[in-house]
Each structure stands twice: as C-alpha cells, then as structure tokens.
Amino acid sequence: MTAKVSGQGVPQAGLPGEDFDAAAADPSAFYPAPEAIMSDPELSHAQKLRLLQEWGHDITDHQTATNEGMAPPDAETRTTEAGLAQRINALLDQLGAAPEGDDSPGRTVWKRLGS
Known part of the structure; x- marks a missing residue:
C-alpha cells in the first residue's frame, strides 16, 4: 500500500488524506x-508532530488575537490555553521536535506577556 501525501508533504500512514x-x-x-x-x-510520527504543531499554533493565534483586543479576554480561557500550550510543548519535546526558536507554540505569548 502506498501512503498518501497531504499538501504539506506529510505521509498519510494512518488517516485517509481528506480526514x-x-x-x-x-x-x-x-x-x-x-x-x-x-x-x-x-498516526505516524510525522502526523503526530504536525497535529500537535497545528494545535499549538491555533492556541498562539487565539492568544495573540486576545492580546490585541480582537477577542474578549477571559482569565479562565487564558489559563487553560497556557496550560494546554505547555502540554503541547512537552509532547513535541517527547517526539523530538526541533525547537522552533522563540516562535514555538505558546512561547511567543509568554515572551510578550513578560514584556
């Protein structure tokens, strides 16, 4: 069986391409x-990596929008998202993901909040 490849070039071992x-x-x-x-x-290793990275980027995008006043700030949501970003970063570390520098999921927001 030949693995499908998504538009991002990630092998599709576990899920059909559309899924x-x-x-x-x-x-x-x-x-x-x-x-x-x-x-x-x-899921393959590459699929897990991509899904976790996408989830982390979604959190970072939402936190950025909140910080810029595009979404109403909610202390509970911010706390939940911060914890979720930390969990995602820990899982990415387990997968051996190369650090993305200061722009990795969650780290950008923490850097901005510390300013």
Whole structure:
C-alpha cells in the first residue's frame, strides 16, 4: 500500500488524506486532548508532530488575537490555553521536535506577556 501525501508533504500512514487534512486544520475538533494524538496508534510520527504543531499554533493565534483586543479576554480561557500550550510543548519535546526558536507554540505569548 502506498501512503498518501497531504499538501504539506506529510505521509498519510494512518488517516485517509481528506480526514488527516481536516484534522490538521482543527486538531481540537478531532481529539479531546493533545495526549490523545500521542496515543492514536493509527498516526505516524510525522502526523503526530504536525497535529500537535497545528494545535499549538491555533492556541498562539487565539492568544495573540486576545492580546490585541480582537477577542474578549477571559482569565479562565487564558489559563487553560497556557496550560494546554505547555502540554503541547512537552509532547513535541517527547517526539523530538526541533525547537522552533522563540516562535514555538505558546512561547511567543509568554515572551510578550513578560514584556
């Protein structure tokens, strides 16, 4: 069986192309928690990495919008998102993801909040 490849060049070992692309667009709609991605036996290493990175970027984008006044600030949501970003970063570390510098999921927001 030949693995499908998404538009991003990620091998599609576990999910059919359309399903993986949909999950990559909004991982939180397909998985209840980042840890569920790690425990999904149908996903390849590359798929897990991409889903976690996308989820982290979604959080960072939402936090940036909130900080810029585009979304109403909610202390509970900010705390939840910060914890979620930390969990995602820990899972990315487990996968051996190369650090993305200061722009990795969650780190950009923490840098801005510390300013």
